[in-house]
Amino acid sequence: MDMNVQEKKAGFFQRLKDFPSKLKDVVTKRVKNVLMFGKDDPRRIIHSMKVGVALTLVSLLYYVRPLYLSFGVSGMWAILTVVVVSEFTVGGTLSKGLNRGFATLTAGALGVGAVHLARFFGHQGEPIILGILVFSLGAAATFSRFFPKIKQRYDYGALIFVLTFSMVAISGYRTDEILVMAYQRLSTILIGGTVCILVSIFVCPVWAGEDLHKMVANNINKLANSLEGFEGEYFPLPEKISNETNSCVREYKSILTSKGIEDTLANLARWEPGHGRFRLRHPWKKYLKIAGLVRQCAFHFEILNGYVLSNYKAPEEFQNKIQEPIATMSREAGEALKAIAKSIKTMSKDTARVNAHIDNSKTAVGNLRIALKSSYPETDKDLLEIIPGVTMASILIEVVNCVEKISEAVEELSGLAHFKETLDPKILSAEIGQHQLLHRGTVKPVLDGDNGEEDTDSSPHVLINVHDEQPPATTGKNSLGVEKNIV
């Protein structure tokens, strides 16, 4: 027992000794995490600094004597406004600032009117009239916030309306200097709002519209990566069969539920003035349409993913037959998406390249049909066995259709948003034709540690095996497809 107590004591002292170093470890880990988080998107750090700067600027209303003498304690409304209006994006700040400004103005005026009206009813009647007015306007404005259109754009304004009206009307009961008070508050709120908006626009601005623009392009890129990784997942190289799936095939996942963020960004983007490549009335709604189509495509991918994950595989012979057209289909559709994403990012039209890739993938759809037809099952048992493969192929064909719809929507956007024309289409399609000839055959992603020779193509991680196993009909159709593109 004594030994035990001694051991415990020793253990306690040991822990006491270790405590500082452990604490240091925990703290350094936390600090590292925070720094990593800041590095992830340095705009977050910049935004925090901007809020600090805006706060320091409005605090001058207190520190500088002449300013304090003219505004007095109303300076606190400037501080309050800065804290509440400072949003991450310019659109957010403008939306809140303008809402706050107009709501304060109208509610303030109405409040002063209410106080004057109530005074007609004598000292006894005044609080009753004020109470009725505050109750009814407060309830009505609160109810208006439930209407989707008001909620979307003027929610904050309605809130501030209730706030200001109630405060002016109620505190007007106890002060005679209501107009001075209203003037001081309004002017400090305007000062706070203006400081915020200026800092937001002129110090490293974060534009909601630009974020939406990039997000849509990135989502299309994610889809492209998922499509291009699909073959490697569904037809893995023998040495690679494992339960781990390639992370790039999962990239589409975040698109499934991104609608909320996109809607918010589009809503804020409408408040923003023209900036950089975006004019004042940039067609933000079109981005939502494209994003919807991209999401539709991601839904298809979610279902496809189920087939990739299922342990059930179609018979090898059938797999071999459909592998080549499926590989071409997903690769070409993926490249079309990459071209579309690049076209959005650079805001330049690239219709020829996109259409060429889409045509190639459609040709591959034709080849897939031929391959499916040629894999006519010999027994009724075989029919059941190929059903999952057939379903997978069928959904992938739908994905190609989705890609075409996305390209049409982006074409529409490129017209409305004045995308600039780029390369001479003739040179381009000749280039793609060559590219296509290089690509004919089976393309498999090279794995780490795989000793396959790297090709000299622009995409460094692709290994091309040109083999003769493919049915002659398929190859014929394929080159036909390419010729069609050059025209």
Add this chain to the structure above:
Amino acid sequence: MDMNVQEKKAGFFQRLKDFPSKLKDVVTKRVKNVLMFGKDDPRRIIHSMKVGVALTLVSLLYYVRPLYLSFGVSGMWAILTVVVVSEFTVGGTLSKGLNRGFATLTAGALGVGAVHLARFFGHQGEPIILGILVFSLGAAATFSRFFPKIKQRYDYGALIFVLTFSMVAISGYRTDEILVMAYQRLSTILIGGTVCILVSIFVCPVWAGEDLHKMVANNINKLANSLEGFEGEYFPLPEKISNETNSCVREYKSILTSKGIEDTLANLARWEPGHGRFRLRHPWKKYLKIAGLVRQCAFHFEILNGYVLSNYKAPEEFQNKIQEPIATMSREAGEALKAIAKSIKTMSKDTARVNAHIDNSKTAVGNLRIALKSSYPETDKDLLEIIPGVTMASILIEVVNCVEKISEAVEELSGLAHFKETLDPKILSAEIGQHQLLHRGTVKPVLDGDNGEEDTDSSPHVLINVHDEQPPATTGKNSLGVEKNIV
């Protein structure tokens, strides 16, 4: 010309005459719309009234002389708190109220500390020290709002922290009564917050948790309606072929993008105390899991919908073969979902009924496989023609798998949330067995104006044709399935 002028004049007077009646029309239309909107969810009107009541209550701080003498103009903080903290749900109000209370307390204390610290540096150094403190704490707290965990639960608290600290620290520079001011503000904020929380909880409360609970059950019901309407869409009765799709088949659409609302509700539900059938630590996270599975199922439906909408139909012979098992599958899976939804709504276990329906739909999956096998294509052209039908059937099988997963997740929930046990399982499964016998054969929804005889079953809009066309193997399997259920 003269005639023209006269005509114009007459037209103008006419319009002037019509104006009041037109205005009346517009106004009545608007008022009707608003009333309709309120009727849609009367809780909106009640909430607006509640905000009005809370505002009237805190305005007593101004109207009642003794209260005004003790709190002075700080009463406006109570008004501000009521307006800002009043959220639609109890969880929202509690989350904002508690965040505001704690943030004001800590930031107020730190602010008073900062003012005392700054006074050591003399009148020249005071604003500099205060400025540095406000800048750094403001920036740090703003940065903390980017962390997902803080954003989710303490975003408002961090905002109020910056607000209070800045206001106390900056205005402390100009007043010597800082402690009195801090006390008055804190107490009025506590009064405002308490009034809000009490009104929110005790006057017709809207619980976020209950909303989430109902929403999940309703979404499952929507899926069930879509499933049950599927057969009628895909195999329309000859006299019904039209491009209009039944609205109930589209019900699943809203589920595709409901993640945001569900997450918000679950987040708010965690702030709520135990109420009614929900204990304090109700497993809200499990609802999100179920909602995720329901959404997965809706994704499948979105793809199925593409097949319903496509004009391409499989050959009639093939359609006839797969119609019966597909009808049973979708109907039984739909009934399983309805039973699950009811079990959630009533918070009572109904495992036997759910499992019986799932087993029935699985038996139908088996029959579908047999039907597919028996529709072994005679030529390779036929194979291509049945592909869309095969894909559709294949996705529908996945839907049945989804339904099973949903039922498992709800089973888990029912254990954690202490759902009550209901009927004696034996009686129930006998009842379902009988029900199943009645249902054997093809079930088609009865159309308005259709003179088919109505059955005496519980669902009044279903017409049952027991016919002999089905392959004997199918019928055998089907009754086998039923027997399995009775055991």
